[in-house]
Amino acid sequence: MPINKASLLVLESFVRQREGGKKLRLIFLGPPGSGKGTQASRLSQRFGIPQISTGAILREAVANKTELGIKAKEYMDKGELVSDDVIIGIICDRIVQTDCENGFILDGFPRTIVQAESFDRMVKEKNIPIDVVLSLDVSEEMVVRRLCGRLVCPECNVNYHLEFNPPKKKGVCSKCGGKLYHRPDDEEDVVRRRLKIYKETTEPLIGYYQQKGLLRVINGTETIESIFKQLVIVLEGM
Numbered sequence: 001m002p003i004n005k006a007s008l009l010v011l012e013s014f015v016r017q018r019e020g021g022k023k024l025r026l027i028f029l030g031p032p033g034s035g036k037g038t039q040a041s042r043l044s045q046r047f048g049i050p051q052i053s054t055g056a057i058l059r060e061a062v063a064n065k066t067e068l069g070i071k072a073k074e075y076m077d078k079g080e081l082v083s084d085d086v087i088i089g090i091i092c093d094r095i096v097q098t099d100c101e102n103g104f105i106l107d108g109f110p111r112t113i114v115q116a117e118s119f120d121r122m123v124k125e126k127n128i129p130i131d132v133v134l135s136l137d138v139s140e141e142m143v144v145r146r147l148c149g150r151l152v153c154p155e156c157n158v159n160y161h162l163e164f165n166p167p168k169k170k171g172v173c174s175k176c177g178g179k180l181y182h183r184p185d186d187e188e189d190v191v192r193r194r195l196k197i198y199k200e201t202t203e204p205l206i207g208y209y210q211q212k213g214l215l216r217v218i219n220g221t222e223t224i225e226s227i228f229k230q231l232v233i234v235l236e237g238m
């Protein structure tokens with residue numbers, strides 16, 4: 001059976017991690033639309049470690065109409081944060097699963113100081129230290145433009161953009177063939193509300209992680225490819 005380039009990269013990184021025992025645990029910070037999901041998904045493939053997106057976990061619960069999903073939908077539709085207890089519980093269960101043994105990429109968590117402090121206690125108890133916190137820096141207007149044009153695949157969670165990163169075939173996921181949709185919280189008024197909440201509640205985490213010496217700020221205004229290359233250099237050097 002032919003092996004494509006992406007599978008080879010994953011295999012190489014798996015072997016490298018197994019041989020060197022190197023683990024990679026990282027957190028993505030940044031406003032909504034800064035490109036966390038886009039880069040986390042690529043890095044997950046590159047390094048063979050799972051992307052843990054709290055937003056995607058919640059959207060799946062909403063789609064399956066679980067108890068968690070019904071509760072979370074109310075907040076998500078308005079662009080507000082789901083309660084700290086619920087989110088901390090999700091992460092606590094997720095990071096101990098076997099696919100996280102070689103590391104993980106947190107995309108969308110933590111989002112509050114309470115979440116970050118709980119997470120610190122959690123990783124200390126389990127002896128799984130975080131290597132780096134990557135903060136993507138973009139302007140507010142760029143975020144609005146990116147989110148208003150975003151399309152998402154409900155099957156594999158890959159993100160596209162009508163203008164900046166279009167799928168090969170209109171409305172269809174280039175990776176898995178899923179039918180792309182526009183997230184309800186990507187309407188401009190909800191995006192502005194999410195940005196306000198980000199500024200008030202999540203942005204203070206930049207200082208929090210800077211003080212711990214874990215923060216790396218990345219210019220998030222460059223192309224997807226160029227940011228990815230920079231991130232790989234940072235992570236390969238760790």
Ligand code: AP5
Binds near residue numbers: 034039075151222
């Ligand atoms: P979540 O899904 O995490 O949303 P978010 O943080 O607001 O982040 P986004 O997914 O909107 O943006 P992103 O940074 O991943 O950007 P992307 O790569 O897609 O959370 C949704 C909701 O769930 C929250 O509002 C909250 O209610 C709840 N929730 C989740 N986690 C929670 C927590 N920890 N606590 C409490 N509640 C929580 O890129 C955006 C677009 O731009 C795409 O179209 C992409 O193709 C394009 N793009 C990306 N990079 C570039 C580039 N360099 N150049 C041009 N275009 C680009």
